[in-house]
């Protein structure tokens with residue numbers, strides 16, 4: 735039995751449905767998806783070490799991102815609503831080190847952990863979070879050892895390795911194998927909103 739907060743449980747079910755609905759198109763991501771969602775059947779610790787950062791100004795774009803998601807395909811409007819129900823509890827912050835990046839990136843994006851250290855449920859094996867990028871802003875490429883899958887909630891452009899940016903629409907998935915360089919950018923007409931899931935277990 736789970737004692738997970740009902741809204742968080744509902745959100746986890748919604749991302750699982752959204753990812754499982756399309757992951758067969760990305761065979762390399764199936765094993766990680768299974769690991770993540772079977773791990774999440776167990777609640778590890780509820781609450782915990784969530785910092786309470788002030789809400790960043792970029793969050794004014796959330797409603798526009800929700801409008802895009804609510805026009806998305808099956809499952810995405812429900813995922814959007816499930817996310818909106820937990821969003822007030824999240825602690826958003828800029829990417830560490832982004833204050834050194836030239837231009838307006840620092841104030842034009844934010845991330846929040848949902849599951850994992852600093853999130854609503856503290857655990858080590860899975861990290862789930864969200865990224866929000868203001869319209870027209872580029873989120874610099876980065877890489878990390880954990881394998882990652884994103885589910886896109888609003889339209890945006892995504893790149894991997896040295897390949898050109900490709901357009902992704904609400905409901906699309908982006909799979910990043912371990913340590914692959916990846917980045918994204920919001921189109922000028924809409925903020926970019928996406929949920930990311932990392933397998934950080936053994």
Ligand SMILES: [Fe+2]
Nearest residue numbers: 878882910916
């Ligand atoms: Fe990433």
